[in-house]
Amino acid sequence: MTERPYHHGNLRTALLEQAERTVRERGVQELSLRELARDVGVSHGAPRRHFPDRQALLDALAEAGFARLGAELRSAIDGAGEDFDARMQAVATAYVQFATRDAALLELMFAGKHRDESGTLHAAAERAFGVMLELIDQGQVEGALEHGEPERVGLVLFATIQGIAALVNGGMVESEQRDGLVADAIAHFLRGSHAVAR
Amino acid sequence: MTERPYHHGNLRTALLEQAERTVRERGVQELSLRELARDVGVSHGAPRRHFPDRQALLDALAEAGFARLGAELRSAIDGAGEDFDARMQAVATAYVQFATRDAALLELMFAGKHRDESGTLHAAAERAFGVMLELIDQGQVEGALEHGEPERVGLVLFATIQGIAALVNGGMVESEQRDGLVADAIAHFLRGSHAVAR
DNA sequence: CAACAATGTAGACGACGACAACAATGCTGT
DNA sequence: ACAGCATTGTTGTCGTCGTCTACATTGTTG
Numbered sequence: 001m002t003e004r005p006y007h008h009g010n011l012r013t014a015l016l017e018q019a020e021r022t023v024r025e026r027g028v029q030e031l032s033l034r035e036l037a038r039d040v041g042v043s044h045g046a047p048r049r050h051f052p053d054r055q056a057l058l059d060a061l062a063e064a065g066f067a068r069l070g071a072e073l074r075s076a077i078d079g080a081g082e083d084f085d086a087r088m089q090a091v092a093t094a095y096v097q098f099a100t101r102d103a104a105l106l107e108l109m110f111a112g113k114h115r116d117e118s119g120t121l122h123a124a125a126e127r128a129f130g131v132m133l134e135l136i137d138q139g140q141v142e143g144a145l146e147h148g149e150p151e152r153v154g155l156v157l158f159a160t161i162q163g164i165a166a167l168v169n170g171g172m173v174e175s176e177q178r179d180g181l182v183a184d185a186i187a188h189f190l191r192g193s194h195a196v197a198r
Numbered sequence: 199m200t201e202r203p204y205h206h207g208n209l210r211t212a213l214l215e216q217a218e219r220t221v222r223e224r225g226v227q228e229l230s231l232r233e234l235a236r237d238v239g240v241s242h243g244a245p246r247r248h249f250p251d252r253q254a255l256l257d258a259l260a261e262a263g264f265a266r267l268g269a270e271l272r273s274a275i276d277g278a279g280e281d282f283d284a285r286m287q288a289v290a291t292a293y294v295q296f297a298t299r300d301a302a303l304l305e306l307m308f309a310g311k312h313r314d315e316s317g318t319l320h321a322a323a324e325r326a327f328g329v330m331l332e333l334i335d336q337g338q339v340e341g342a343l344e345h346g347e348p349e350r351v352g353l354v355l356f357a358t359i360q361g362i363a364a365l366v367n368g369g370m371v372e373s374e375q376r377d378g379l380v381a382d383a384i385a386h387f388l389r390g391s392h393a394v395a396r
Numbered sequence: 397c398a399a400c401a402a403t404g405t406a407g408a409c410g411a412c413g414a415c416a417a418c419a420a421t422g423c424t425g426t
Numbered sequence: 427a428c429a430g431c432a433t434t435g436t437t438g439t440c441g442t443c444g445t446c447t448a449c450a451t452t453g454t455t456g
Contacts, residue, residue: 007434033412155371
């Protein structure tokens with residue numbers, strides 16, 4: 001008869017975990033604070049202690065998403081050896097994989113726009129994308145990329161990757177074509193870069 | 199004392215127009231059927247005669263969006279003369295302008311994914327993107343683009359453009375940089391294409 | 397002009413997010 | 427040990443929403 005204790009003990013974490021599951025399975029739209037509370041076995045008012053309103057929960061979810069994305073990108077680079085092109089392929093593939101596996105979560109992360117700008121969310125985003133900037137930097141040092149601010153050349157690259165993810169998630173590209181398209185895009189990008197400098 | 203007639207006369211259109219306004223100003227999330235009905239001066243049950251549920255209204259909104267997008271792309275190409283590169287720049291800029299001016303609407307159009315696949319919505323989308331495919335075709339004929347299925351090379355290009363729009367809408371790129379970034383991306387893309395075929 | 401279809405109204409239901417008042421539990425200083 | 431306070435959870439309420447059903451009004455057609 002183990003009575004459920006009055007205090008959950010780790011409600012915040014439990015809510016975030018269940019929320020991430022629900023978002024992945026049914027989308028952001030379907031996420032309800034009350035259902036979340038029921039799933040975790042707590043009253044409908046309890047989540048309020050940890051998240052003042054629904055948006056706060058979504059923000060926390062996005063922040064966790066950035067942390068995980070950053071880790072996956074880092075891991076992809078580390079597993080790709082020293083070669084710049086290989087690293088680029090790896091990180092792009094990893095990004096698109098994340099974006100298609102957790103499409104709703106990514107949407108959440110990008111929906112930020114009109115908010116904070118100074119909060120922990122923004123910081124988490126910068127940390128995640130820092131991984132890519134470092135890679136760009138390596139590319140410039142090795143001469144594989146034209147010089148200039150890493151952000152400038154990086155933006156075009158990042159846009160391409162992000163766009164592929166959007167296409168796949170929008171159903172305009174079949175999942176099987178996904179990684180091939182990424183490879184094409186990266187190859188195309190690098191070709192455009194090499195051709196110049198010299 | 200002009201009494202409002204029992205029959206609105208053109209409720210469907212009025213709803214769509216007001217809905218588009220609201221979506222542009224406050225986002226999809228904020229769009230409420232009941233508020234819409236109030237704005238248009240009709241009872242809360244009336245919209246149901248024209249849109250079985252909220253999603254049906256959103257679909258109709260997306261369809262109208264595709265029609266407008268297609269028209270804007272077409273118009274951009276027509277106004278850019280015969281030169282392929284100029285046309286490419288023009289269509290890309292027009293797309294990104296649409297995407298940033300009506301970000302919420304575009305989100306709506308892309309959210310389609312898990313639906314119809316055979317409805318008028320899908321057809322409207324294909325019509326809009328057909329404009330770009332024709333342009334790709336011209337590029338291949340003129341030798342500015344590598345050959346192959348227009349969709350394959352076109353996808354990379356489209357992904358890049360779409361990605362730039364996502365970055366701007368996500369607040370990671372300032373609006374002032376927008377058109378410059380597009381120009382960069384297109385130039386970069388064409389460079390990668392030219393260098394090869396020979 | 398009498399049916400019938402199309403369109404709009406009114407009321408109800410359950411679910412939701414937000415809020416406030418209250419209760420149980422944990423913690424801290426003495 | 428324990429009183430006082432902060433933290434965390436519960437319960438009830440409010441207004442809004444989407445959806446559904448029954449009904450009223452208007453337009454149309456034979």
